[in-house]
Amino acid sequence: MALDVGVDIGGTYIKIGVVDGDxxxxxxxxxxxxxxxxxxxxxERVARTVATLGGKRRLRSVGVGIAGxxxxxxxxxxxxxxxxxxxxxxxxxxxxxxxxxxVQCTNDANAVCIGEWLYGAGRGCDxxxxxxxxxxxxxxxxxxxxxxxxxxxAAGELGHTVIxxxxxxxxxxxxxxxxxxxxxxxxxxxxxxxxxVQVKQLASHREQLPMFKGMHIERPSVLSDLLGGRMTTEDxxxxxxxxxxxxxGLVEEVGxxxxxxxxxxxxxxxxxxxxxxxxxxxxxxxLFRSVRQMVMRRIQPLTGRKLDIVPAxxxxxxxxxxxxxxxxxxxxxxxx
Amino acid sequence: MALDVGVDIGGTYIKIGVVDGDxxxxxxxxxxxxxxxxxxxxxERVARTVATLGGKRRLRSVGVGIAGxxxxxxxxxxxxxxxxxxxxxxxxxxxxxxxxxxVQCTNDANAVCIGEWLYGAGRGCDxxxxxxxxxxxxxxxxxxxxxxxxxxxAAGELGHTVIxxxxxxxxxxxxxxxxxxxxxxxxxxxxxxxxxVQVKQLASHREQLPMFKGMHIERPSVLSDLLGGRMTTEDxxxxxxxxxxxxxGLVEEVGxxxxxxxxxxxxxxxxxxxxxxxxxxxxxxxLFRSVRQMVMRRIQPLTGRKLDIVPAxxxxxxxxxxxxxxxxxxxxxxxx
Numbered sequence: 001m002a003l004d005v006g007v008d009i010g011g012t013y014i015k016i017g018v019v020d021g022d023x024x025x026x027x028x029x030x031x032x033x034x035x036x037x038x039x040x041x042x043x044e045r046v047a048r049t050v051a052t053l054g055g056k057r058r059l060r061s062v063g064v065g066i067a068g069x070x071x072x073x074x075x076x077x078x079x080x081x082x083x084x085x086x087x088x089x090x091x092x093x094x095x096x097x098x099x100x101x102x103v104q105c106t107n108d109a110n111a112v113c114i115g116e117w118l119y120g121a122g123r124g125c126d127x128x129x130x131x132x133x134x135x136x137x138x139x140x141x142x143x144x145x146x147x148x149x150x151x152x153x154a155a156g157e158l159g160h161t162v163i164x165x166x167x168x169x170x171x172x173x174x175x176x177x178x179x180x181x182x183x184x185x186x187x188x189x190x191x192x193x194x195x196x197v198q199v200k201q202l203a204s205h206r207e208q209l210p211m212f213k214g215m216h217i218e219r220p221s222v223l224s225d226l227l228g229g230r231m232t233t234e235d236x237x238x239x240x241x242x243x244x245x246x247x248x249g250l251v252e253e254v255g256x257x258x259x260x261x262x263x264x265x266x267x268x269x270x271x272x273x274x275x276x277x278x279x280x281x282x283x284x285x286x287l288f289r290s291v292r293q294m295v296m297r298r299i300q301p302l303t304g305r306k307l308d309i310v311p312a313x314x315x316x317x318x319x320x321x322x323x324x325x326x327x328x329x330x331x332x333x334x335x336x
Numbered sequence: 337m338a339l340d341v342g343v344d345i346g347g348t349y350i351k352i353g354v355v356d357g358d359x360x361x362x363x364x365x366x367x368x369x370x371x372x373x374x375x376x377x378x379x380e381r382v383a384r385t386v387a388t389l390g391g392k393r394r395l396r397s398v399g400v401g402i403a404g405x406x407x408x409x410x411x412x413x414x415x416x417x418x419x420x421x422x423x424x425x426x427x428x429x430x431x432x433x434x435x436x437x438x439v440q441c442t443n444d445a446n447a448v449c450i451g452e453w454l455y456g457a458g459r460g461c462d463x464x465x466x467x468x469x470x471x472x473x474x475x476x477x478x479x480x481x482x483x484x485x486x487x488x489x490a491a492g493e494l495g496h497t498v499i500x501x502x503x504x505x506x507x508x509x510x511x512x513x514x515x516x517x518x519x520x521x522x523x524x525x526x527x528x529x530x531x532x533v534q535v536k537q538l539a540s541h542r543e544q545l546p547m548f549k550g551m552h553i554e555r556p557s558v559l560s561d562l563l564g565g566r567m568t569t570e571d572x573x574x575x576x577x578x579x580x581x582x583x584x585g586l587v588e589e590v591g592x593x594x595x596x597x598x599x600x601x602x603x604x605x606x607x608x609x610x611x612x613x614x615x616x617x618x619x620x621x622x623l624f625r626s627v628r629q630m631v632m633r634r635i636q637p638l639t640g641r642k643l644d645i646v647p648a649x650x651x652x653x654x655x656x657x658x659x660x661x662x663x664x665x666x667x668x669x670x671x672x
Contacts (some may be wrong), residue, residue, distance in 0.1 A: 069638050143491070146480055150479070153606070158605065264498055268477070268493065268605070294639065300511040302407075305488070
């Protein structure tokens, strides 16, 4: 039986998997991207790893998901924010030559969407939106049983949809983009600033009210212990799960922002299911509850009757599993 | 040669046309909807008119665009804002029985989108977004050469996408929806209030500065003549075309709001063309210029390289022409 290879090129790691006909990863390898050293060395290592992983197996195709906009015809990456020096790289042509296999490329969020659609939380859906929450926010859409690609293979870019027309300036040059409110870095920044304010307030309460000495005073957020060092969204998730009120408030706020953007997704795509993956999906039920509330409060009731908003199922494998299916999902494209 | 019938059911009029294979309307009739008298009488008259218009011609199908959300399987209308009493009407089944022809139904904005896509400003596009600006804002999307329907046939609802997350309350129950800023009624309301403020300001200038008597003072907007009576968006369009600064400012503002919503359309669908029709497209070049500026300033540059934003071409016929093609565009649906 012929197998397909899925490659997931991110800013830090490149994940490579050999995927069988049931969407199972039967062999895998993870490489450092070493993005700053440029694309040539990385793609050379990818090709060698594909050969090693393939071994005696018959490989049929290679699919690549890349963290950036991808022109599909020649698989050229455009302005990938986390792959400096890769702009303009014809990943498809280079890898096809080096591996001798047909290669297809797409945006990494599209690859994740395909994975969840075919084998994960989106199974059986003809109308699906899948988003990935992390440092950035990516998205992919399936409509009427087809992946929505767009004229430049750039559809589904949820991160830079506008939720506040006059909102905060975003690194993309726009204003009020979703990513500016729910990107992992911004969440941590907001957490730090809230915790700092809280610590100050509690300190001033203590000073001003000496008569309450020894009495119960609101405890500071557990996140205050992290103010001196590193804080991550995992820390916030853990705190929220432990019942920390400040952390919970932050998670719910993220859900509200995300919900606003998803109101627009529902209005425009009318999906039957929305799948949320990526690191921040680890915020779990408080996040999903808040997202669902915002969405249901604002959409047309008809579009909400059958709408599910659910966590992704494939975890870190979604990207390679989805990428491995590009040859089938994008049948119209020239192979290699 | 067999001909198809297109029906466009709006709150005030029902337009019916017999459409040939080239998308030409070869016979047409306009009826009053008399929406308040309910759907039965209206659909009865539609069926009779179809028979009359058909005459000795061989009619193949009837397609209906309706101002409301439409469940496609049985062509049931849901909560049509301008068709009180029509909620739940199975337009498809009723008309199929009365005409003896296969009937398909969709939302009116989808019908317009199909018309412009096949025979108007969207010809030749595989990735298209088409919007209709009037009392409400409707939209339809084509992606990869297919109409985007969504799980409830409710995709493309641009009017209730959010452009200001904490914006003005909308009649839909949400906040900051596009329609709340660019619906015809709201534009006229804004115009009146601006003109009123201007008139007051000019009067107070005149009072406070008697030494300037006889000197040049800014002239009030020509719209101030209409303050006592009816004012329409056509009046505003005419004033803007005549160079009236207040009217021009209003038109440009509408373009900016619309541009914000279209930034989201571009991010999510990545179309190669956006077609703008409906009464407000009569604002003309100042509107389009302002829309294009806002869109180009905020989208990812890659998605703007080939993007055109153009006026619709079919005018009032788009709805019937598009509806007449439903049988071909929605081949998967049961006919009648």
